[in-house]
Amino acid sequence: MKLLNQKVCDIDAAVADIPEGATIMVGGFGSPGTPFALLDALLASGQRNLTLIKNDANEPGIGIGKLIEAGRVKRLITSHLGLNRTAIEAMNAGEMQVTFHPQGLLAEKIRCAGVGHGGFLTDIGLGTEIAEGRHEIDIKGCTWAIEPALQADVALVHAERADRYGNLIYRATASNFNPLMAMAAERVIAQTYRIDEPGDLPIDTIHTPCAFISHVVQVDRASSQQGVRPHDL
Amino acid sequence: MISDQQRMLTRAAREVIDGQIVNLGIGLPTRLFHYLPDDMNVLVHSENGVLGCRPRQAGEAPDIDMIDSGGTYITTRPGASVFDSATSFAMIRRSRVDVTFMGAFEVDQEGNLANWKIPGKFSPGIGGAMELAQKVARLVVLCSHNDKHGNPKILTRCQLPLTASRCVSRIITEKAVMDVTPEGLEVVEIAEGLSVEALRETTDAPLLIDESRLGRF
Numbered sequence: 152m153k154l155l156n157q158k159v160c161d162i163d164a165a166v167a168d169i170p171e172g173a174t175i176m177v178g179g180f181g182s183p184g185t186p187f188a189l190l191d192a193l194l195a196s197g198q199r200n201l202t203l204i205k206n207d208a209n210e211p212g213i214g215i216g217k218l219i220e221a222g223r224v225k226r227l228i229t230s231h232l233g234l235n236r237t238a239i240e241a242m243n244a245g246e247m248q249v250t251f252h253p254q255g256l257l258a259e260k261i262r263c264a265g266v267g268h269g270g271f272l273t274d275i276g277l278g279t280e281i282a283e284g285r286h287e288i289d290i291k292g293c294t295w296a297i298e299p300a301l302q303a304d305v306a307l308v309h310a311e312r313a314d315r316y317g318n319l320i321y322r323a324t325a326s327n328f329n330p331l332m333a334m335a336a337e338r339v340i341a342q343t344y345r346i347d348e349p350g351d352l353p354i355d356t357i358h359t360p361c362a363f364i365s366h367v368v369q370v371d372r373a374s375s376q377q378g379v380r381p382h383d384l
Numbered sequence: 385m386i387s388d389q390q391r392m393l394t395r396a397a398r399e400v401i402d403g404q405i406v407n408l409g410i411g412l413p414t415r416l417f418h419y420l421p422d423d424m425n426v427l428v429h430s431e432n433g434v435l436g437c438r439p440r441q442a443g444e445a446p447d448i449d450m451i452d453s454g455g456t457y458i459t460t461r462p463g464a465s466v467f468d469s470a471t472s473f474a475m476i477r478r479s480r481v482d483v484t485f486m487g488a489f490e491v492d493q494e495g496n497l498a499n500w501k502i503p504g505k506f507s508p509g510i511g512g513a514m515e516l517a518q519k520v521a522r523l524v525v526l527c528s529h530n531d532k533h534g535n536p537k538i539l540t541r542c543q544l545p546l547t548a549s550r551c552v553s554r555i556i557t558e559k560a561v562m563d564v565t566p567e568g569l570e571v572v573e574i575a576e577g578l579s580v581e582a583l584r585e586t587t588d589a590p591l592l593i594d595e596s597r598l599g600r601f
Contacts, residue, residue, distance in 0.1 A: 181451055182448065183448065231510070233511070239508060254510075255431075255472075255515040258472075279546050280501075311449075322449050323466055324430075324432050324434050327432055380457075
């Protein structure tokens with residue numbers, strides 16, 4: 152783990168030593184909370200055979216969609232690809248393996264890794280196709296399925312604000328998987344619009360304590376504009 | 385002239401009780417949003433991590449950090465909160481969401497629901513549907529009575545992979561409002577101008593109908 156006073160770094164340096172074949176968690180539900188600038192830096196950095204863990208595949212041409220289209224993603228662990236037809240095509244063509252989990256189980260598998268547990272017991276999906284291959288146990292007459300925790304080598308997360316020790320604050324629905332992933336990887340790289348001095352963030356508004364964070368990278372607010380969707384009223 | 389979908393949504397809005405927490409699935413149920421009166425004490429939950437969604441008002445600029453689970457830019461109402469995905473699904477699994485409205489490919493007389501996968505044709509992943517279907521206290525299906533080829537969607541037994549078994553409480557289509565009961569599907573309301581025979585012809589599941597008590601909508 153990085154020392155508290157050595158976490159702020161340049162974005163390219165932050166992603167440069169992610170190895171080929173790494174397993175990488177990526178925050179975000181759709182666009183909000185997606186670390187777009189870190190993903191662009193990862194694309195430029197060139198690592199291949201990646202396993203990505205993200206709730207969804209963003210949309211064609213943005214976020215992890217760019218990495219998938221560049222053939223850099225060997226495997227995707229996700230809950231839903233509905234908004235990304237190119238990801239569905241890559242899956243159907245066998246160019247990318249996809250593992251689906253129900254969304255709340257995906258979140259909980261990540262949360263479990265983040266709190267240092269090996270897994271949890273659930274009744275979600277018992278008797279359905281999702282349950283195939285899971286271990287089940289009986290406790291006091293109830294059947295439960297065992298869901299192992301899901302760890303990663305690296306997590307890329309997005310926060311609205313941070314301080315240079317790595318305390319993080321998320322905003323609105325840009326929170327989603329970010330605080331869970333920020334605890335669940337060996338190395339956690341946080342991008343943020345603004346890096347304050349320690350003591351500047353009100354201590355009772357911090358969502359992720361700095362202990363979990365390895366690197367803090369300042370990014371331009373404009374980097375998130377690629378995630379803005381056309382919209383109607 | 386009011387469309388079938390507007391009629392279904394108007395009818396579905398009457399399912400929501402003042403004071404409830406409500407989840408709206410992708411597709412037609414999302415539009416129910418616009419049918420819930422502002423003065424009701426209702427909080428709309430969206431599984432990406434918000435309780436208390438409200439549609440954006442005309443002219444209100446979108447906040448790019450504020451979407452619902454369908455990706456639409458939203459805003460919030462007084463009493464709203466935002467939270468992470470684990471907390472969002474804790475609310476669902478602990479049945480703290482009172483009612484959810486979902487679409488369906490198939491639903492059957494036992495209340496089994498299939499709405500996430502058509503093997504070989506459509507498999508984008510289940511998202512949050514499984515946990516919502518299994519755990520929310522009351523699940524109302526809001527779907528067309530027949531598919532685009534005219535085939536029945538209200539079946540004796542679902543054929544597609546299930547989202548959850550025995551999870552549906554009520555089904556609202558453009559043709560009828562049906563309750564799942566231990567005896568089978570009971571029609572409680574039928575569309576204005578539709579005959580009981582015409583309803584049975586377009587439905588695969590056997591229907592329990594007491595014409596003396598049948599409402600119209």
